[in-house]
Amino acid sequence: MDKLLFLYKFLRSPKSVGSVTPSSRFLARAMIKPIDWTAAKNIAELGAGTGIFTRYLHQMKRHGCNVIVFERDDKMRERLKSLYPDLSYHDNAAEIHSVMKQHHIEKFDYILSGLPFTNFPQDLRDRIMEGVEESLKPGGMFIAFQYSLQMQKQLAERFEQVDFDFVPLNIPPAFVYRCRKGE
Numbered sequence: 001m002d003k004l005l006f007l008y009k010f011l012r013s014p015k016s017v018g019s020v021t022p023s024s025r026f027l028a029r030a031m032i033k034p035i036d037w038t039a040a041k042n043i044a045e046l047g048a049g050t051g052i053f054t055r056y057l058h059q060m061k062r063h064g065c066n067v068i069v070f071e072r073d074d075k076m077r078e079r080l081k082s083l084y085p086d087l088s089y090h091d092n093a094a095e096i097h098s099v100m101k102q103h104h105i106e107k108f109d110y111i112l113s114g115l116p117f118t119n120f121p122q123d124l125r126d127r128i129m130e131g132v133e134e135s136l137k138p139g140g141m142f143i144a145f146q147y148s149l150q151m152q153k154q155l156a157e158r159f160e161q162v163d164f165d166f167v168p169l170n171i172p173p174a175f176v177y178r179c180r181k182g183e
C-alpha cells in the first residue's frame with residue numbers, strides 16, 4: 001500500500017518525491033540511531049512521505065516529547081495524521097522556524113530529513129537549511145539521508161561536526177549524515 005502510493009506520487013511529482021520507493025527499515029534505523037530518547041523533548045521530521053521514519057519516532061518517543069512532521073503531499077500527510085494522530089503535521093519544511101514558534105517550542109533537539117535536497121533549486125535548499133540551522137538548539141543534531149555526497153561541503157560549512165554512515169540495504173543505497181550544531 002505504502003509502496004504503491006509512493007510510486008504513484010513519484011510519477012506525478014518526481015523531483016519533489018525524489019525516490020520510487022520508501023526508505024528501507026535499515027535506513028530508518030540508521031536515521032534514528034543517534035537519538036537520545038531519554039533527553040529528546042522536541043523532534044522535527046522533514047519530508048515524511050509514507051512514514052517509515054515517523055513510525056519509529058512514534059514508537060520510540062518518550063511521554064512529553066513533541067514530534068512535528070512536515071510533508072508536502074496532502075494525501076501522504078493525511079494518511080500519517082490518521083495513523084499517528086498524536087503527532088503534529090505541517091506541509092512545508094521551509095516554514096520550520098515559524099511552525100516551531102507557533103508550537104511555542106524553543107528549539108529542536110533533533111531534525112530528521114528525508115527531503116531530496118539535490119532536486120531542489122539552490123534558493124529553496126538554502127531557505128530550508130537556514131530554517132534548520134535557526135531551529136536547532138546548540139549541540140542539537142540534523143540527521144539527513146541523501147543518495148550522494150553532494151551536500152557534504154554545504155553541510156560542513158553550516159555545522160560544527162559532520163560525519164556520515166553508508167547504508168547499502170536501501171533502494172538506492174544511501175548516506176546518512178549526522179550534523180552537530182556548535183554549542
Ligand SMILES: C[S@@+](CC[C@H](N)C(=O)[O-])C[C@H]1O[C@@H](n2cnc3c(N)ncnc32)[C@H](O)[C@@H]1O
Nearest residue numbers: 016017018022023047048049071072092093114
Ligand atoms: C525521498 S521522499 C522520503 C520519504 C520518507 N522519509 C522515506 O524515507 O521513505 C521525500 C519526501 O519529501 C516530501 N517533500 C518534498 N518537498 C517538501 C517540502 N518542501 N516540505 C515537506 N515535504 C516535502 C515529498 O513529498 C516526499 O514525500
